[in-house]
Amino acid sequence: MINLVSVFGGLLGIAALGGSLRFNWWRPAKEGIPVLMYHKIGIPEPQSRQKPLWVNPERFNWQMEFLKNQGYMSITFADLASGKLPSKPVLITFDDGYLNQYTDAFPIMQRHGMKGVYYLVADAIGKDNYWHDPKQEPRVALMGLDEIREMRRLGHEFGSHALSHRRLAALPFQEARHEIEGSKKKLEDLLGERMVSFAFPYGNGEDVPELVKTSFDAGYGWVIGIHAGIWDPKKEKSVIKRAYIRGDDWKIDFSLQLRSGRSRV
Numbered sequence: 525m526i527n528l529v530s531v532f533g534g535l536l537g538i539a540a541l542g543g544s545l546r547f548n549w550w551r552p553a554k555e556g557i558p559v560l561m562y563h564k565i566g567i568p569e570p571q572s573r574q575k576p577l578w579v580n581p582e583r584f585n586w587q588m589e590f591l592k593n594q595g596y597m598s599i600t601f602a603d604l605a606s607g608k609l610p611s612k613p614v615l616i617t618f619d620d621g622y623l624n625q626y627t628d629a630f631p632i633m634q635r636h637g638m639k640g641v642y643y644l645v646a647d648a649i650g651k652d653n654y655w656h657d658p659k660q661e662p663r664v665a666l667m668g669l670d671e672i673r674e675m676r677r678l679g680h681e682f683g684s685h686a687l688s689h690r691r692l693a694a695l696p697f698q699e700a701r702h703e704i705e706g707s708k709k710k711l712e713d714l715l716g717e718r719m720v721s722f723a724f725p726y727g728n729g730e731d732v733p734e735l736v737k738t739s740f741d742a743g744y745g746w747v748i749g750i751h752a753g754i755w756d757p758k759k760e761k762s763v764i765k766r767a768y769i770r771g772d773d774w775k776i777d778f779s780l781q782l783r784s785g786r787s788r789v
């Protein structure tokens with residue numbers, strides 16, 4: 525007769541091994557400020573090939589609640605500049621300026637007393653994600669000035685995500701510089717306030733020292749990429765690492781992301 529106990533024990537062992545390969549729980553917690561990276565909050569169209577970039581609103585609600593229960597307080601770069609920081613700060617960032625950040629993320633954040641930093645594509649405000657191949661990602665509306673102004677009034681912050689969401693490292697230098705400097709000027713004229721942070725579209729350019737320097741020289745105080753990790757604010761003039769919160773992340777992923785900026789091996 526098969527020994528059921530040993531079969532069961534073996535299955536448990538396999539499950540535990542699978543879990544330890546999938547998660548990087550063994551990675552030590554990093555010192556610094558976790559910077560979360562979101563894109564779209566909502567339910568993707570069935571034909572979307574970018575489903576991990578969509579976070580279900582219910583899951584997002586759970587994540588905001590989790591942050592609050594763990595004692596995290598969301599901050600903006602303006603808070604950082606003022607030097608008054610809570611004991612457990614977190615930066616909650618959103619790329620591209622999708623309208624669903626206003627319709628789906630913003631009310632949830634308000635409910636939990638959280639504020640975000642949103643990266644706007646300066647030439648695309650009120651338009652859509654024209655930079656995506658529609659076969660990969662159907663068109664998604666972007667926020668207009670009314671939504672942006674309403675969120676700003678309530679303490680949320682906006683930054684630049686270049687002019688046209690192109691890969692800056694692939695452009696001639698003068699054009700890449702225009703994307704970095706021109707978007708700052710355009711957004712400042714539109715919103716009537718200083719843009720203090722810049723996020724490279726696709727993270728493209730964050731590994732090119734000349735483009736990073738150009739961003740700081742343009743007057744941005746903080747430059748943001750997409751490499752996974754926890755941001756160490758003591759490292760001056762370095763590109764900020766982020767934790768990419770995926771739509772298919774589990775709850776355990778979220779707590780690992782906060783600890784080390786990544787949850788997957």
Ligand SMILES: [Zn+2]
Nearest residue numbers: 619620725726
């Ligand atoms: Zn983007």
